[in-house]
Amino acid sequence: xxxxxxxxxxxxxxxxxxxxxxxxxxxxxxxxxxxxxxxxxxxxxxxxxxxxxxxxxxxxxxxxxxxxxxxxxxxxxxxxxxxxxxxxxxxxxxxxxxxxxxxxxxxxxxxxxxxx
Amino acid sequence: xxxxxxxxxxxxxxxxxxxxxxxxxxxxxxxxxxxxxxxxxxxxxxxxxxxxxxxxxxxxxxxxxxxxxxxxxxxxxxxxxxxxxxxxxxxxxxxxxxxxxxxxxxxxxxxxxxxxxxxxxxxxxxxxxxxxxxxxxxxxxxxxxxxxxxxxxxxxxxxxxxxxxxxxxxxxxxxxxxxxxxxxxxxxxxxxxxxxxxxxxxxxxxxxxxxxxxxxxxxxxxxxxxxxxxxxxxxxxx
Numbered sequence: 001x002x003x004x005x006x007x008x009x010x011x012x013x014x015x016x017x018x019x020x021x022x023x024x025x026x027x028x029x030x031x032x033x034x035x036x037x038x039x040x041x042x043x044x045x046x047x048x049x050x051x052x053x054x055x056x057x058x059x060x061x062x063x064x065x066x067x068x069x070x071x072x073x074x075x076x077x078x079x080x081x082x083x084x085x086x087x088x089x090x091x092x093x094x095x096x097x098x099x100x101x102x103x104x105x106x107x108x109x110x111x112x113x114x115x116x
Numbered sequence: 117x118x119x120x121x122x123x124x125x126x127x128x129x130x131x132x133x134x135x136x137x138x139x140x141x142x143x144x145x146x147x148x149x150x151x152x153x154x155x156x157x158x159x160x161x162x163x164x165x166x167x168x169x170x171x172x173x174x175x176x177x178x179x180x181x182x183x184x185x186x187x188x189x190x191x192x193x194x195x196x197x198x199x200x201x202x203x204x205x206x207x208x209x210x211x212x213x214x215x216x217x218x219x220x221x222x223x224x225x226x227x228x229x230x231x232x233x234x235x236x237x238x239x240x241x242x243x244x245x246x247x248x249x250x251x252x253x254x255x256x257x258x259x260x261x262x263x264x265x266x267x268x269x270x271x272x273x274x275x276x277x278x279x280x281x282x283x284x285x286x287x288x289x290x291x292x293x294x295x296x297x298x299x300x301x302x303x304x305x306x307x308x309x310x311x312x313x314x315x316x317x318x319x320x321x322x323x324x325x326x327x328x329x330x331x332x333x334x335x336x337x338x339x340x341x342x343x344x345x346x347x348x349x350x351x352x353x354x
Contacts, residue, residue: 031150049176050150054143055183082146 013097019046020056021065021086021094028069028085031057057084065090121155124170131174134181136188208249208258212265215241223272225353226284226335235273242266280335280353283326287337287351294346296322299339306337316341 013021016038023029023037035048048056060066069085086094128151132144151173158169219228219238228234246262276282289302299322300313307325309317316322324337340348 031146032153035150035154047172049173049180050147050154051173051176051178051180053150053176054139054147055180058139058143058184 012100013093015042015046016048016052017056017060018094018097020048020053020060021090021097024066024084024086025091025094028083030083034084060090063089065093118159121152121159121166124155125152128173128177131177136184138188139184204249208245208261211245212242212261215245216265216268219269220272226280226351228273235269239266239269242269279326283324283335283337284351287324287349290339290346290349292346292349296341296344299346303337303339 019038019042020034022041023034029037031050031053035050035053038046038048057066061068064087066084067087069083125148129148132140132147135144154169154173155166158165215238219234222228222234242262242265246258246265249258283306286302286306290299296314296316300308303322303324307328309323309325320341322339322341324339326335326337334354336350336352338348338350338352339346340350
């Protein structure tokens with residue numbers, strides 16, 4: 001049973017944040033791949049800029065929704081892209097938001113059916 | 117990568133320097149790499165696509181800069197103020213502004229040169245305001261406001277922003293008991309009435325002016341003599 005939004009989230013996720021979490025759900029990913037995944041998942045509707053992406057990544061790291069995986073050692077000078085993965089908390093947040101959106105959709109569909 | 121894309125990357129790298137250091141250290145390299153990859157990918161779709169992506173990136177960068185600087189400030193406690201602290205903060209700036217305004221008005225009429233206590237009093241008031249609010253608002257912010265205030269007062273004091281200030285300094289050197297010739301020597305670079313050096317008016321006075329401008333600058337320095345000795349020095353501001 002997914003968490004209810006009220007328990008995990010103070011307010012609905014922004015579309016960009018939702019799609020970033022969604023793009024990380026199947027597997028860890030690095031920055032450029034996240035931008036591309038978000039484009040694909042949103043049918044080219046959400047086009048993230050690098051600044052927006054890393055601002056969101058920073059906030060999600062602070063909230064422990066995502067984690068850096070395979071963080072290089074401090075003396076590692078290679079340019080291997082850093083990858084990010086959903087944490088358990090991030091998965092629960094994503095599930096809660098999905099549940100909220102699903103509930104919204106149900107209300108909207110019911111309302112649409114009642115329209116003459 | 118084309119020369120144009122390389123230039124864009126260099127410009128992007130420079131702009132990244134505007135981010136707060138903590139953010140730059142954590143994500144700067146990655147952002148540069150992602151931007152370069154994005155340009156590589158987009159360049160194949162032609163110059164219009166490249167420009168569109170660049171415009172989107174610049175927009176994202178500008179929003180990100182504002183957001184990260186705001187976050188950095190909030191983290192340092194400068195913006196994380198309670199409503200009372202916000203009010204105190206505003207009141208402090210207002211008090212400094214009023215005090216500075218009052219001081220510059222007094223300065224305009226030469227009062228600060230004639231009465232150094234006014235400058236000292238203004239600085240003491242500023243220090244007292246600064247000390248009072250230090251406990252209530254972030255210390256760094258109140259100290260910066262105080263330092264700016266003190267610097268502004270010192271600049272106002274030090275800079276001759278009109279001809280009245282050097283005139284007042286010269287008039288201030290005239291002392292009771294001086295001879296007419298000594299006074300004329302000190303005030304040599306100013307207009308005199310009666311015009312001939314050494315001569316005095318029927319009332320036994322020599323009047324000096326620092327400018328022939330009319331309204332607003334027609335200050336008079338009036339030196340009264342008894343015999344050929346100074347007995348009274350007056351500054352009559354316009």
